[in-house]
Amino acid sequence: MTCGYRNPAGTDLDSLFYTSNKNVGAVGFRQSNGVDLGNKYAHETVLGYSVGYRNSAGTDLGFLRGNFNPSERLGIYKPSGWPWDVGLNMAAYNYRSETCTKWCEEYEGSSYCCESDSEHYIKNPECWIDWWNSHGVGSCVKVNGIMNDAIFRQVHSSYHRSVGIFAHSPNSDFPVTNITCTEECFGFTHNSWSKMLTANITVNDCCKGIVFCPSTGAGGKVWGVYTITATFANYGDMVYKAAIGAYVDSNMPVYGSSTNLVSYNCNGVNHYHHG
Numbered sequence: 001m002t003c004g005y006r007n008p009a010g011t012d013l014d015s016l017f018y019t020s021n022k023n024v025g026a027v028g029f030r031q032s033n034g035v036d037l038g039n040k041y042a043h044e045t046v047l048g049y050s051v052g053y054r055n056s057a058g059t060d061l062g063f064l065r066g067n068f069n070p071s072e073r074l075g076i077y078k079p080s081g082w083p084w085d086v087g088l089n090m091a092a093y094n095y096r097s098e099t100c101t102k103w104c105e106e107y108e109g110s111s112y113c114c115e116s117d118s119e120h121y122i123k124n125p126e127c128w129i130d131w132w133n134s135h136g137v138g139s140c141v142k143v144n145g146i147m148n149d150a151i152f153r154q155v156h157s158s159y160h161r162s163v164g165i166f167a168h169s170p171n172s173d174f175p176v177t178n179i180t181c182t183e184e185c186f187g188f189t190h191n192s193w194s195k196m197l198t199a200n201i202t203v204n205d206c207c208k209g210i211v212f213c214p215s216t217g218a219g220g221k222v223w224g225v226y227t228i229t230a231t232f233a234n235y236g237d238m239v240y241k242a243a244i245g246a247y248v249d250s251n252m253p254v255y256g257s258s259t260n261l262v263s264y265n266c267n268g269v270n271h272y273h274h275g
Helices: 088-106 111-115 117-122 125-135
Strands: 075-079 140-142 149-156 163-168 176-188 195-204 207-215 221-232 236-249 264-266 269-271
Touching: 075 236, 149 269, 163 176, 163 221, 163 236, 176 195, 176 207, 195 221, 207 221, 207 236, 221 264, 236 264, 236 269
Parallel strands: 149 236
Antiparallel strands: 075 140, 075 163, 163 207, 176 221, 195 207, 221 236, 264 269
């Protein structure tokens, strides 16, 4: 697309700015169809350099409009690959000895906490943070807007069953102010202590997440449907809904494929794996 206005290098301004058409205010330069460039280009951020066109107050358009599209650049993400086959699961073992004392104190000295890998992992968000730092968004699937996902699979009872869902912003002007989850459905087929462990974690102001860890015994299933809402400053909310759970037994695969995925129906909505 072209607007007919070019910077000193000859580049049309449509190639420099992001077109959002939000009508946030005229700047005095109209293209042939009468649309003022101030009402055409994104206002959430600015380019930060001059493009050669100044408004009546003498401010260059490059310091009034920008090329950042929040709806495309902000997002909620899950690890890629088949659910549970992600590096963060096994990372907890590396922290067990050095952090055991600390998180056992949080359990008021209970010996049970040192015997449960699921409980251990939930108390050690650093494991997930390390995974995030080493892999980044490029190793993940953007899921905001998906309302019937399923992170539900058959897993081996000797291994961790946890996954991180997180909100990420590449721009500090749009930090993640909050991320929450609401449980819509819950069920299990094992002892009454079966549960879904969750923990909110913060990597930094622009990355916050929730770890989900289905906890049940061998031969059991545990699942829930969760609505996850991430709030970004200067933008608003993004929402994701997924069935999260595990079917656990000693004859299940440690690493699997699509044949090990399980779909789940909640309130008439069929949840299945996306991505």
